[in-house]
Every structure is written in C-alpha cells, then in structure tokens.
Amino acid sequence: MIKHFFLLCSGVDQNLIKDCSNGEQNKYAGIGATVFFTALMASIASSYALYTVFDNIYTSIFFGILWGLLIFNLDRFIVSTIKKRNSKRQEIVQVIPRLILAMIIAVVISKPLELKIFEKEINQVLLAEKNQMTLDNKTQIAQQFTPEIEKINTEINFLKEELTTKENEVNALYETYIAEAEGRKGTKLLGKGPVYKEKREKHNVALAELNKLKNNNAGKIKVKEEAIASLIQQQKETETKTQPIISNFDGLMARTNALNKLPWLPSFFIFLLFLAIETSPIFAKLISSKSEYDYKLENQESIVKTWIQQQVHQREAILKTDINLNDKIYSDLKTEEELYNYKQKMARDLMKLQTDSFYKNQQEIL
Template sequence: MLQRFFILCSGADSAILKTCSEGEQNKYAGIGATVFFTAVMAFLASAYALYTVFDTIYAAIFFGLIWGLLIFNLDRFIVSTIKKRDSIKSELLQATPRILLAVIIAVVISKPLEMKIFEKEINQVLLERKNELTLANKDQIALQYTPTIEKLNQDIATLKSEIDTQEAETNALYDTYITEAEGTAGTMLLGKGPVYAEKREKHDAALAELQQLKQVNAEKIVGLETQIDDLSIEYAKTVTDSQPIIDGFDGLMARINALGELPWFPSFFIFLLFLAIETSPIIAKLLAPKGEYDIKLEEEESVLKTWVTQKVRQREQILATDISLNHKIYSEIENEEAVYAHKKKKTEELLKLQADAFHDLQVKSL
C-alpha cells in the first residue's frame, strides 16, 4: 500500500509499472517518496514562515498545507514529464527548465527553515535593531518637543535673572544706606541724617519692587514649569505609544534581512541541502539507465502516435476522395437540361414572390 502511494507520488503510469519488475517499481517508489517528503518539508517551512506573518497557528497550517500541495504537484509534474531518451543531450535539454524551477523552489523552501534553525541568532540581531530603533525613535520624537522645552527653560532663566539683578541692586542700596549711617561712606557723618533717610527710602522702594517681582516671576515660573512637565509627559506618552510598533519589528522581511547579516556559509550549505533534495528526483531519472518502464511507456506512446497519424491520413484521404467525387457529380449535373429547367422555374417563382412582397410593403407605406 505504501509502495502504491509513493508510485502515485512519482507520477508514473501505475498500469504500466505493474507489468514491470519489482526493482523498477521500487525505483519509482523511491522517486515518489522523495517528491512526497520534499512537499512535507515545504509545508513545514511555509507554515513557519506564515506563522511569523499571521501570528496564528491555524492560518499558518491552512496556507502552509496549500503551499505544500502546490510544491507536491509541481515536483510530481516535473518528474513525470521527464522522459528517458537515447541521447543524454536531449535529456539534459528537456530537464534544464525543470532544474531551474527546482532551484527556485529550493530557495523558497530553504529560507524559512534557515530562519527557524538560526532563530536565536536572528533574535539577537533583531534585539540590537530594536534597541537602535528605540533610541532613534526617542531622538526623533524629542525633536518635536526639545525646542519648545529649551525656550521655556530659557524664559525661566530670564525671569530668575531679572530677580537676581533686582536683588543685587536692592542689596547695593542696602549697603549704601548702612554705610551712610555708619559714616564710612557718602557724607562720612555718623548718624541717621537726611541723606540716610533718602537712601533708606530708595532701598525700601527697591525692596518692595523686588518682593513684587519675585511674586510675579514665581507665578510665571510655576506656569512655565507646568508647561515643561506637560510636554515631558506628552513626550513620554508618545514614546510609549510608538514602542509597540518597534517591539513588533520581527516580521518575515525583518527576519530575512536579519538572516542576511549572519555569516553566509552555513546558510549556503542549508540551501545546497534543499537544492539536492529538490533536484534529487530529476537527477535520479537523468542518471538512471533506460529501464523496463521507460521502454514500455515509449512503446505505448509510439503505438498511440502511429494510430493517430494513421487516422489523420485516413481522414485526409476521405476528404480528398469526397472532394473529387463531388466535383465529378456536379460537373455531370451541370450539363443536364432537366435540372436547369427546374432550377430556372424555382428561381422565377422566387422572384415573383419577392416582387409581390415588395409591392405590398409599398402599399402599406402610402
């Protein structure tokens, strides 16, 4: 039963193969097994690749099964259409497009399995990329907020500088009226005279302005700091909202690109392995000598071709004979007066009927 299934997978004519030796049947069962297991590998590879796309095992298995059946059908078609010929050159010529197709299939099959085999290394590459993208994303988002925050900080510094300047001026006035009272500066008179009162009045006015300036600027600074805090919160929220996109940067194309950054040598040998698996049925048929099955198949094809050619030529002869007979018959009829008179009579009747019909149509249109 298993042998019959693999023979079915090989695309061979089971009716002809039953009449062949056991060794010939085993050969085609082996070719069919290669086709079957290649399709199984294609199913596993495509299911894993599609799982990285859909993130659901059911969709991956469904579409992977369709892809596996497609590869199975292609491989079966490729193997079944290669016919053994007496010339190796003609066999290579008919096998060349099929080998190219097998190479394409091998590339498609091997790539997802390479990603699975080197999954840990690919994850490391993707982690580094995600870290780079996270930093770049923060810098890019910061460009939207940094100029505004820097301007607000500059405004805060300006307000604080105004307070410091006013406070320095007030302190200077304080030192002026104190030294005037001590007699160490100004009029050099000890005691609180008119000059002292004047300087004390200027200091008190400046101190009142300083207190008012501190209060006004403090309110402004609180407002500016609140804006900075709001911008910082908004910046952090924007970074947090965009992070899931970066975390999801592990799709099929990202993994293929990450695989391309790994050393090529191991991947190349995995590709060669799948290329050998995919082309093994074709190579086996090319290298195998012309067997009993090939001879019997060629004989049946030859019988069918001869029969078809015979039928075509018979139909050509029948057509040529029929044309010759018709020509002869119509030539003889052409010279018979009775046929001429009958044809003339019927034509006259037809013309009369046409004239009457035209006359009736003209009368109706009046």
C-alpha cells in the same frame, strides 16, 4: 501499500509500472518518496514562516499544508514530465527549466528552516537591533520636544536673571543707606540725616518693586515649569506608544535580514542540502539509462501517435473523396436539359411577379 503510495507520488503510469520488474518499481518508489518528504519539509517550513507572520498556529498549519501540497504537485510534475530521449542533449535541454524551478523550490523550503534552526542567534541580532531602535526612537522623539523645552527654560532663566538683577540693585541700595548712616560713604556724617532718609526711601521703593517682581515672576515661572512638565509627559507617552512597534519588530522580513547578518556558510550548506534533495530525482532520471518502464512508456506513446496519425490520414482521404464526388455530380447536373427547363420556368415566373409588383406600386404613387 507504502510502495504503491510512493509510486503514486512519483507520477508514473500505474498500468505500466505494475508490469515492470521489482527493481524498476523500487527505483520509482524511491523517487516518489523523495517527492513526498520534500513536500512534507516544505509544509513544515511554510507553517513556521507563516506563524511568524500570523502568530496563529491553526492558520499557519492550514496554509502550510496547502503550500506543501503545491510543492508536492510541482515536484511530481517535474519528475513525471522528464522522459528519456535518444540524445543526451535533448534530455539536458528538457531538464534545464525543470532544474531552475527545482532550485527556486529549494530556496523557498530551506529559508524558513534556516530561520528556525538559527532562531536563538537571530533573536540575539534582533535584540541588539531593537535596543538601537529604541535609542534612536527616543532621540528622534526628543528632537521634537527639546526645542520647545529649551525655549521655555530660556524664558525661565530670563525671569530668574531679572529677579537676580533686581535683588542686586536692592542690595546695593541697602548697602548705600547703611554706609551713609555709619558715615563710611556719601556725606560721611554719622547718623540718620536727610541723605540717609532719601537713600533709605529709594531702597524701600526698590524693595517693594522686588517683592512685586518676585510674585509676578514666580507665577510665570510656575506656569512655564508646568508647561515643561507637560511636554516631558507627552514625550514619555509618545515613547510608550511607539515602543510596541519596536517590540513587534520580529516578523519574517526582519528575521530574514537578521539571518543575512549571521555567517553565511552554515546557511549555504543547509541550502545545498535541500537543493540536493530537491534535484536528486531529476539527476537520477537524467544520468540513468533507458529502463524497462521507459521502453514501455515510449511504446505506448508510439501506439497512440500512430493511431492518431491513421485517424487524421483517414479523415483527409474521406474529405478529398467527398470533394471529388461533389465536383463530378454538379458537373453532370450542369448538362441535364430537364433541370435547365425547370430553372428557366421558375425564373420566368419570378420576373412576372416582380413586374406586376412594380406596376401596382407605380399606380399607387400616381
């Protein structure tokens, strides 16, 4: 049962192989087993690759099985169409395109399995990339908000400096009228004279202006600080919204790129392994000599080819004979008097009818 299944996988003619020796059947059963297990590995590899894309196990398995069947059909076609020739050169020529196709299939199969085998190392590379992307993302978002925040901070600093300047002015006026009262500056007369009152009045006016400026600037600073807080909140919200995009940066392309950043030698040997598996049936048929099955297949094709050639030749002979007969028959009819007289009578009647019809048309016109 298993042997029969693998013979089906190899693509051999079942009617021919069943009459071959047991060794010949085992050879093609081995080729069929290689085709089957290659397709099985392709199905597993494709399911994993699709799972990284769809993130749904049932969808991945379904399309993985379809992909495995496609690879199975391609491999079976490649193996079944390689035929032994009388010349090695002819065999090599027919193998080259099939070998190229087998190499492409080997790459397609091996790459998803490499992603699974080196999954931990790939996750480490992706983690480092995600961290760097997070930092770069924060930097880029900050560049959008930082100029506005700095502008508002500059305005706040200007308001604070304005207050400081006014406070220094009020303090200077305070020191002036106190020094006048103590006789240390100004008139240098001890006591609260007219000059003292004048300077104190000026200080009181400046102090009132300072209090008013404090109230005004405090309101303005509060509004601007709230604007800064709002911008900072927007910046954080933007970072929160964009973070899931970075967190989901682990698709098929990202993992493939991460795999390429790892040492190439292990991946290369895995690829060589699948290339050897994929091309082994081709090389097995190429290097082996003509066997019992090949001779029987060649004999069957020769029988069909000869029969078709006979049919074509027979139809050509029938056509040629029919043409010759028709030529001779019409040549003999050309000399018969009865046929001549009959066609002459019919032509005369036709011309009479045409004349009568023309005469009637002319009468109607006139």
